[in-house]
Amino acid sequence: MQVRVQEEDFDPAEVLAEKLPSACGAVVSFVGTVRDYSDASDILALEIEHYPGMTERELRRVQEEAARRFDILDSLIVHRYGNLGPSERIVLVAVWSSHRAAAFDACRFLIDVLKTSAPFWKKEITPAGARWVTDCPGCRAGTRHGHVHPDVLQES
Amino acid sequence: MQVRVQEEDFDPAEVLAEKLPSACGAVVSFVGTVRDYSDASDILALEIEHYPGMTERELRRVQEEAARRFDILDSLIVHRYGNLGPSERIVLVAVWSSHRAAAFDACRFLIDVLKTSAPFWKKEITPAGARWVTDCPGCRAGTRHGHVHPDVLQES
């Protein structure tokens, strides 16, 4: 299991080629890239901020949880921070397993959980200015979710 | 959309790098490799036979079905035939989409349907000799499935 948090770009092929357990039958990988649109406005660039130390720790925690939940051999997370232009790679999640079902399930689990727990924040640079991405699916749905709202501190 | 059926090995990075639609936010890829064990015996090599013409047609059909079912931008299938040693790549399925859920769903759909409909057959070369892989999940489960058994032709 490996976690990399880095500013520089990565070559998915190279990082995937580094590790291939011999009992492996399936590799599922997810690469997230900067889209050139978001809702209505054009995205000129993305600024990604992270929390050095906590980010790595949280990614490792998510990896360990995936290793407990799914029958997998290995996993890798690479996540960038800093200034990223359209169609640049942001994140790579890869899972090695003997069988494809576990590889698909674990890869999806890793990216889904990473997105709601790893301390990364995106700021979109658009022609109209910069704005923080504030997409919290839990807030949108109004359901109970990962974070506490201070305005309901009294209730919790 | 592209389908490649070939004897020679492929570099997943190279084939993935060739195509990246600009609205793309997610790439999910699956690579299937030869495992060095299967049930009890060691696998020395795998012989993959295919049906030239029908194989390509069937892969394209599966791709078109995925394009209809899921909100994806593009997909690619590369499948090898011939003699493959342990840990060699057999198949690559990749899907490009604006959003990761559709990319995961479509990639899984493609490899699942491919495995039950594309005319490829595996022969395992083991220390005890060669044997055809005859894994038919439907036959195993005894449920109604993709192929007709001639011994029940009278009933059908």
Add this chain to the structure above:
Amino acid sequence: MLHVKFFASIRERVGRSQMELPWAEGMSVAAALQAVEASSGVALRGQHLLAARNHEHVTFDEPLADGDELAFFPPVTGG
């Protein structure tokens, strides 16, 4: 004329990769299979068998046309 192909374990069982069969009006895949068994002397009915007509999966009641390419093979195991 029907152009019949065999693949994988079915090819090995029949002992050849293809044969030509005379076509007859109203002939189905099942009838062609009987003709293959008669011509080769090999019983295929106990096998798990799929059929394709002109590169498309078909069931055994599919009618055939003169000049069709017909194929018999075991369940696929690709990927």
Add this chain to the structure above:
Amino acid sequence: MLHVKFFASIRERVGRSQMELPWAEGMSVAAALQAVEASSGVALRGQHLLAARNHEHVTFDEPLADGDELAFFPPVTGG
């Protein structure tokens, strides 16, 4: 002493990336947040806010120890 860090929109709202706060016996994350508001003059309660103590997500009733690193930040949007 508590070492408090701010990230993303919360960092911009507070106007700084970190501050030191005196620690008091029995202090919770919620109490530290009040101290941050008092010290910076910036109200954070209307914001969607998460907290971490020593690099782990915590709820606002989590008790703090002297020397802890505490962080406040908005919901994460990585990946």
